[in-house]
Amino acid sequence: MTDKFDDQVKKLLNMRKKVDDAKAKVSRLEGQVDSARTRMKKEHGVDAVEAAVVERVWDAVDEGRVMK
Structure with missing residues (x-):
């Protein structure tokens, strides 16, 4: 149970870093x-x-530098 929770916390922290x-x-x-x-x-x-x-x-969107 603790491992699942730890994995979920790691995933959320990674998502937060990506958002930041x-x-x-x-x-x-x-x-x-x-x-x-x-x-x-x-x-x-x-x-x-x-x-x-x-x-x-x-142009930036077309080049893939920015997502639509």
Whole structure:
């Protein structure tokens, strides 16, 4: 009984680590998007920014760097 409980605890801790890692990755990506958005606004104006951000996000999804 104790072994099953220990295994479940290990699985939950591993899941929690994966979630924390994913949150960190999302945070980094949000930072990259904000930086790109700021840079694009300075260079090209607001409309071009939204189009470029959407295109960049979908490129990341297509390349498998981000899950849908």
